[in-house]
Amino acid sequence: MQFETLTPLLRESETKLVLLVMDGLGDIPSTQGGQTALEAAATPNMDRLAAEGILGRTVPIRPGITPGSGPAHLALFGYDPLQYTVGRGVMEALGIGMHIGPGDVAARGNFCTLDSASRISDRRAGRIPSEEAKPIVESLQGIKLEGAKAEVQHVKEYRFALVLRGKGLKGEIEDTDPQVTGAKPLLAKAQGKGSQKAAKLFNEWTRKALKILAKQPKANGLTLRGFGGDPRLPKYKDIYGLKAACVAVYPMYRGVSKLVGMDLIKFSGDSPADEFAAVKSIWAGYDFVFVHIKKTDSMGEDGNLEGKAKIIEGVDQALPHLLALKPDVVAITGDHSTPVPMRSHSWHPVPLLLWSAKNMYADEQTQFGERFCAKGGLGTMPATDLIPLMLAHAGRLEKFGA
Amino acid sequence: MQFETLTPLLRESETKLVLLVMDGLGDIPSTQGGQTALEAAATPNMDRLAAEGILGRTVPIRPGITPGSGPAHLALFGYDPLQYTVGRGVMEALGIGMHIGPGDVAARGNFCTLDSASRISDRRAGRIPSEEAKPIVESLQGIKLEGAKAEVQHVKEYRFALVLRGKGLKGEIEDTDPQVTGAKPLLAKAQGKGSQKAAKLFNEWTRKALKILAKQPKANGLTLRGFGGDPRLPKYKDIYGLKAACVAVYPMYRGVSKLVGMDLIKFSGDSPADEFAAVKSIWAGYDFVFVHIKKTDSMGEDGNLEGKAKIIEGVDQALPHLLALKPDVVAITGDHSTPVPMRSHSWHPVPLLLWSAKNMYADEQTQFGERFCAKGGLGTMPATDLIPLMLAHAGRLEKFGA
Numbered sequence: 001m002q003f004e005t006l007t008p009l010l011r012e013s014e015t016k017l018v019l020l021v022m023d024g025l026g027d028i029p030s031t032q033g034g035q036t037a038l039e040a041a042a043t044p045n046m047d048r049l050a051a052e053g054i055l056g057r058t059v060p061i062r063p064g065i066t067p068g069s070g071p072a073h074l075a076l077f078g079y080d081p082l083q084y085t086v087g088r089g090v091m092e093a094l095g096i097g098m099h100i101g102p103g104d105v106a107a108r109g110n111f112c113t114l115d116s117a118s119r120i121s122d123r124r125a126g127r128i129p130s131e132e133a134k135p136i137v138e139s140l141q142g143i144k145l146e147g148a149k150a151e152v153q154h155v156k157e158y159r160f161a162l163v164l165r166g167k168g169l170k171g172e173i174e175d176t177d178p179q180v181t182g183a184k185p186l187l188a189k190a191q192g193k194g195s196q197k198a199a200k201l202f203n204e205w206t207r208k209a210l211k212i213l214a215k216q217p218k219a220n221g222l223t224l225r226g227f228g229g230d231p232r233l234p235k236y237k238d239i240y241g242l243k244a245a246c247v248a249v250y251p252m253y254r255g256v257s258k259l260v261g262m263d264l265i266k267f268s269g270d271s272p273a274d275e276f277a278a279v280k281s282i283w284a285g286y287d288f289v290f291v292h293i294k295k296t297d298s299m300g301e302d303g304n305l306e307g308k309a310k311i312i313e314g315v316d317q318a319l320p321h322l323l324a325l326k327p328d329v330v331a332i333t334g335d336h337s338t339p340v341p342m343r344s345h346s347w348h349p350v351p352l353l354l355w356s357a358k359n360m361y362a363d364e365q366t367q368f369g370e371r372f373c374a375k376g377g378l379g380t381m382p383a384t385d386l387i388p389l390m391l392a393h394a395g396r397l398e399k400f401g402a
Numbered sequence: 403m404q405f406e407t408l409t410p411l412l413r414e415s416e417t418k419l420v421l422l423v424m425d426g427l428g429d430i431p432s433t434q435g436g437q438t439a440l441e442a443a444a445t446p447n448m449d450r451l452a453a454e455g456i457l458g459r460t461v462p463i464r465p466g467i468t469p470g471s472g473p474a475h476l477a478l479f480g481y482d483p484l485q486y487t488v489g490r491g492v493m494e495a496l497g498i499g500m501h502i503g504p505g506d507v508a509a510r511g512n513f514c515t516l517d518s519a520s521r522i523s524d525r526r527a528g529r530i531p532s533e534e535a536k537p538i539v540e541s542l543q544g545i546k547l548e549g550a551k552a553e554v555q556h557v558k559e560y561r562f563a564l565v566l567r568g569k570g571l572k573g574e575i576e577d578t579d580p581q582v583t584g585a586k587p588l589l590a591k592a593q594g595k596g597s598q599k600a601a602k603l604f605n606e607w608t609r610k611a612l613k614i615l616a617k618q619p620k621a622n623g624l625t626l627r628g629f630g631g632d633p634r635l636p637k638y639k640d641i642y643g644l645k646a647a648c649v650a651v652y653p654m655y656r657g658v659s660k661l662v663g664m665d666l667i668k669f670s671g672d673s674p675a676d677e678f679a680a681v682k683s684i685w686a687g688y689d690f691v692f693v694h695i696k697k698t699d700s701m702g703e704d705g706n707l708e709g710k711a712k713i714i715e716g717v718d719q720a721l722p723h724l725l726a727l728k729p730d731v732v733a734i735t736g737d738h739s740t741p742v743p744m745r746s747h748s749w750h751p752v753p754l755l756l757w758s759a760k761n762m763y764a765d766e767q768t769q770f771g772e773r774f775c776a777k778g779g780l781g782t783m784p785a786t787d788l789i790p791l792m793l794a795h796a797g798r799l800e801k802f803g804a
Contacts, residue, residue, distance in 0.1 A: 001464045005484055009467070052434065359741070361430040361750050363776060379782045381465060388466030392749045399747055400463050401470035401483065402493045402628075 087228015489630015
């Protein structure tokens with residue numbers, strides 16, 4: 001739904017909304033008639049919410065389209081990912097607390113290993129651990145460019161983020177990662193005239209970096225990917241009237257949340273209970289809290305059905321801490337499906353549970369699971385419809401027209 | 403669906419279509435697992451149609467958006483209310499039976515109380531009752547303007563409707579209500595050059611009105627809002643090839659029907675039987691009849707579950723009179739939901755029953771009610787899809803493409 005229609009309908013309210021996302025939640029059975037992780041998991045708390053609430057399924061992008069994590073979250077946040085595109089470099093940079101302003105261009109960087117002919121022999125530099133990679137990234141922080149400022153930060157293992165800040169920089173630039181070993185890293189190449197200045201600067205930075213890296217045994221090369229500038233997304237406060245907080249462990253999800261104007265909450269630990277405790281600590285100051293659970297996706301990627309079910313059970317066991325805060329509206333869903341038998345993201349619709357303290361039309365479904373959601377009262381709907389539905393149930397929308 | 407796609411597919415046909423709208427029909431149970439009014443009502447005739455036909459649910463505007471009656475009916479009539487907007491002044495005027503033609507501009511008026519410095523001290527003039535306000539409105543009916551005719555009618559309490567009729571009038575004019583007390587009412591200000599003439603005339607009318615109101619203790623001021631002209635909607639005959647009639651008691655629904663080119667049928671009485679008798683009286687001369695039942699909505703607004711169910715039962719009891727006319731296609735639905743526990747319009751999807759003498763894919767549902775409709779074969783669909791589906795079942799649409 002277009003924000004120019006929704007935003008004028010906003011009504012002041014004290015209600016509080018929670019969006020709990022278990023990454024890659026959606027699944028398909030590993031054997032015909034078998035149970036998915038969500039179906040197999042014992043989830044008495046979610047099942048109670050399912051009985052009192054309404055189920056359905058979300059389509060993150062479009063039917064048949066497998067989403068990346070960024071677009072999938074944008075969709076859940078109410079932004080059509082076909083309309084609002086964000087470079088992955090921007091997400092990576094924002095996720096580790098780097099600022100992206102107008103005129104900045106960000107890229108994701110990978111260290112790689114080059115052979116004597118400067119061809120890539122390992123695209124991930126032997127997956128060097130963070131302790132090893134961090135000082136290498138720091139050795140690149142002194143690189144100076146003419147007409148722009150370069151900022152580089154370590155992300156994780158062999159990965160870093162690079163942001164160039166200057167005037168008139170645009171990020172329509174092709175990846176320098178050739179995607180195969182045995183090939184040389186490519187030059188950053190502008191896709192349009194407007195991005196030529198930035199492409200030149202990225203190449204200059206890379207040349208200087210290679211000199212510094214030359215003596216490294218593993219990380220003696222680098223590739224840059226996912227170039228992009230500030231997407232200038234409309235902010236939650238402006239479009240939904242929501243003071244919003246993000247409780248997430250992984251940088252990517254924190255990054256997307258920051259793009260839409262959520263405050264990133266600092267907390268220690270990474271269990272569901274830790275995350276819900278973080279929610280509690282900031283509860284009074286916010287209208288909307290997004291909580292992100294990563295490990296459901298990781299278990300899906302590992303093809304670990306039992307592991308995925310265990311993670312879901314862990315979330316369910318901690319859930320009473322969240323519910324004790326008495327949120328007015330709770331949505332529990334995934335950003336996309338990561339089916340165990342596929343070991344990867346997929347296009348399958350994602351289970352959705354919507355619960356509201358008021359104004360609820362409860363369907364006949366009594367358990368949270370793929371089979372129940374397929375028959376749920378919300379039907380199968382675009383993920384972008386979720387926030388308007390949450391706002392409606394929270395009493396935050398006026399009538400449209402007379 | 404865009405009319406430019408639909409209209410070229412029209413085929414000549416003798417078939418007759420009936421759209422029966424029970425206003426605010428949709429509901430949610432008042433207690434968990436409880437029945438809605440439509441579920442509780444004994445509706446043997448509708449249940450037979452449900453068994454022979456197909457059920458579903460309509461979304462009037464967009465998911466989560468609570469519709470006003472005007473946009474909700476436009477959607478049912480096949481006009482996307484985000485694309486086809488009608489000024490609130492026009493709706494208000496239509497609602498009390500005032501005519502809106504090309505070149506007319508309508509506005510909603512509020513009486514307010516002004517202090518000695520002409521600042522608003524009460525935006526609703528102490529919510530003076532209708533008995534008090536009506537003669538005040540009548541005192542304004544003699545106001546003469548140069549180049550336009552002014553028509554003013556009382557609506558309810560402190561509210562009235564004002565229509566200016568002249569040549570070259572356009573209604574893109576900003577509200578004169580400053581929305582706060584302590585400020586003076588604003589001047590009517592044209593948003594574009596084309597509306598300057600009308601803005602000037604509204605200001606002239608307001609000046610003259612203020613002189614007349616000067617001695618009123620409470621209603622000594624006024625503000626004007628929701629300016630708008632004839633929205634010039636495409637007409638049923640032109641877009642659907644349908645000679646269409648409206649059988650409705652309340653002015654608002656007759657007004658919207660007139661906007662889309664329906665003939666307004668005169669009849670006496672206001673019971674469902676009276677309305678179906680009116681349908682019978684004009685049956686031979688029309689292809690499409692829209693019948694509007696108001697009281698389901700009123701009972702919903704009153705929070706009267708039993709009352710709402712009784713109204714529905716009354717419609718069902720009278721239904722054989724309508725079915726005896728042997729319509730080819732019948733759709734029974736609401737324009738929006740007015741859930742009893744909410745006592746107001748809501749965003750919840752609206753039950754829909756589609757029956758056709760021919761070409762029917764009957765689903766497995768055998769009763770007309772929210773729970774059955776949620777599982778119905780039509781799914782949950784935009785309200786604007788209904789008329790194309792009715793036309794298709796009526797054999798009024800050619801194949802698209804070869």
